[in-house]
Amino acid sequence: MQDFTGSFRLAGRLIAAADPALVEIVLLSIQVTLSALVVSALIGLPLGATLAISRFPGRHGLVILCNALMGLPPVVVGLLVYMMLSNAGPLGVLQLLYTPTAMVIAQTVLITPILIALTRQVIADLNHEYAETFHSLGVPAHTAIAALLWDGRFSLLTVLLAGFGRAIAEVGAVMIVGGNINHVTRVMTTAIALETSKGELALALALGLILLAIALGVNALTSMINAPDGKRSHVRSA
Amino acid sequence: MSEVLDFTPPRRPSRNAHRLAASPMPLQVRGLSLELEGKRLLDQVDLTLLDNGITVILGPNGAGKTLLLKCLHGLCQPTSGTVLWHVDGLERPPVLEVRKAQALVQQKPVLLRRSVLANLKFAAKLRYSPIPQGLLENALALARLDHLASHAARTLSGGEQQRLALARALILKPKVLFLDEPAANLDPASTVLIEEAIRAAQSAGTKIVLITHGLSQARRLADNIVFLHRGRILEHSPADKFFSEPATVEAEAYVRGEIVL
Numbered sequence: 001m002q003d004f005t006g007s008f009r010l011a012g013r014l015i016a017a018a019d020p021a022l023v024e025i026v027l028l029s030i031q032v033t034l035s036a037l038v039v040s041a042l043i044g045l046p047l048g049a050t051l052a053i054s055r056f057p058g059r060h061g062l063v064i065l066c067n068a069l070m071g072l073p074p075v076v077v078g079l080l081v082y083m084m085l086s087n088a089g090p091l092g093v094l095q096l097l098y099t100p101t102a103m104v105i106a107q108t109v110l111i112t113p114i115l116i117a118l119t120r121q122v123i124a125d126l127n128h129e130y131a132e133t134f135h136s137l138g139v140p141a142h143t144a145i146a147a148l149l150w151d152g153r154f155s156l157l158t159v160l161l162a163g164f165g166r167a168i169a170e171v172g173a174v175m176i177v178g179g180n181i182n183h184v185t186r187v188m189t190t191a192i193a194l195e196t197s198k199g200e201l202a203l204a205l206a207l208g209l210i211l212l213a214i215a216l217g218v219n220a221l222t223s224m225i226n227a228p229d230g231k232r233s234h235v236r237s238a
Numbered sequence: 239m240s241e242v243l244d245f246t247p248p249r250r251p252s253r254n255a256h257r258l259a260a261s262p263m264p265l266q267v268r269g270l271s272l273e274l275e276g277k278r279l280l281d282q283v284d285l286t287l288l289d290n291g292i293t294v295i296l297g298p299n300g301a302g303k304t305l306l307l308k309c310l311h312g313l314c315q316p317t318s319g320t321v322l323w324h325v326d327g328l329e330r331p332p333v334l335e336v337r338k339a340q341a342l343v344q345q346k347p348v349l350l351r352r353s354v355l356a357n358l359k360f361a362a363k364l365r366y367s368p369i370p371q372g373l374l375e376n377a378l379a380l381a382r383l384d385h386l387a388s389h390a391a392r393t394l395s396g397g398e399q400q401r402l403a404l405a406r407a408l409i410l411k412p413k414v415l416f417l418d419e420p421a422a423n424l425d426p427a428s429t430v431l432i433e434e435a436i437r438a439a440q441s442a443g444t445k446i447v448l449i450t451h452g453l454s455q456a457r458r459l460a461d462n463i464v465f466l467h468r469g470r471i472l473e474h475s476p477a478d479k480f481f482s483e484p485a486t487v488e489a490e491a492y493v494r495g496e497i498v499l
Binding site for chain 1: 311312313334337338340341342344347348350351352360361363364406407410
C-alpha cells in the first residue's frame, strides 16, 4: 500500500515538474495520434459521406464491412502494417518500420474504418432530412456531400474525438510497428506497458494519469459540443 | 426583387433534343397512377399546366395533392403514366434541364444549418458563378429578411422560414414553382407576405402550382383550379368558373365548405 501511495506521489511530482522524459513521450503520443487523425479524417469523412448518399451495387456489403472493421484488433493491424513495412514487405524500401510514421500508418488503418462507419451514420441521418430539398434545388452529388459534411460538422467533431480516443489509447499496433524505442517511438501506452513490466510504477502512473486526463478531456469536449440537448448544431449560424 | 426574378441564367441547348415548333405547355401529365401497398393513391391523372398563371390544387385531406406534386417534381416515381416536360421548346429536354426548370417549397421547409444569407448563397452558387451583384440582397428583400441575414436560419419563425425557403427557390429562377401549402399555420400577416412573393414570382414569368386548404387563399390567388378527390382529378377549370359553377357534386360541397368524403 505504501508503494502504491508512494508511486502516486512520485507520479504527481513528475507531472508537476514537467519531467522532460514524460513530456517527450506525451508530445510524441499527441503528435502521432493527431497526424493519424488528420489522415483518417481526410479519407474517412468524404468516404463515409459518399457511402451515406450514394447507391451502387455492393454498397450494403461495404457498409457491413466498415462496421465490422470498427472492431479491428490493434495487434492484427500492427502485424499487417509490420508485414507491409518490413524489409521483406512491399513497402520495405521506404524504411519506415520503427519510426513514428509507421505508428501513424498503423493508427490510421485502425481508426479510418471507425471514422467511415460513424460518418456514414451521421451523414445518412442528415441526408434523410435534406434529400428532398437537395433534389428540389438540383444539388449535384459532390456539392451535397460537402454541404452535408459542413452542416453535420458538430456531430462529426464527436466522430473525430471518438477516433482520437481510440488511437491515443491504442498499444498493440504501435508497439509492433514502433518498437517502443526510447526518444524515437516511445508513446504513452507503450511506455506504460514497459515501465509496468519493469516495476517502475511512478512513470507508468504519471503517464496513465495524463492518458486518463486526455480521455476525460475528450469526453468533456464531446459533451460540450453536444450540449445542452444535442441541438447545438441546429442553431449555429455560419 | 425584380432582379432576383428577372435574371436569366445562360442555357446550353442539348444536341440530342429536338425543338418543337411551338409548345405552350411546360408540363403535361398523361395517365399518371400511383399505388402504394396495394392502394391506388393517384388514379389516371391527366393534366396540362399552362405557361402562365397560378394553378391551385384543391381537395380534401388524402386526395393525393402532395403526392401529385411530388410526382410532378420527380420526388415520387409513379406506378404508371408519364410526366412530360417541355423546356425551352424542347420535347425531350435533358434531365438536368428539367430539374433546373422547377423548384419546390414544402409545407415544412428544410433549411440548411447556416445563416439566412448562407442559405441563399448556397442556392445562388448552384446557378451562378460568380453570383450577380445584388442577387442575394434582392432575395433578402423579397423575403423581408434583410435584418435577419446573419441569423441562424433554423431559429427563424415559421413564417420567416417559409419566406426564406420561397426566396431560396426563386433564386434558382424556376420555370415552374411548386408550393405545398406554403401558408399553412401562418398568421394573416405572414400569409400576406407569402402571397405577395408568390404574385411577384408569377408576374416575373414563373408558373406557380400551389396546394392549399384555404378556399379564401385559392380565391385570392388562383387563375385556375385543379380539384382532386380520391386520387382523381374531378375538375380542372378557371378559378371563376370553379367557384361559381362547380361541375361536380364533390367540388360543389367542397366550395360550400362541407365535409367531402
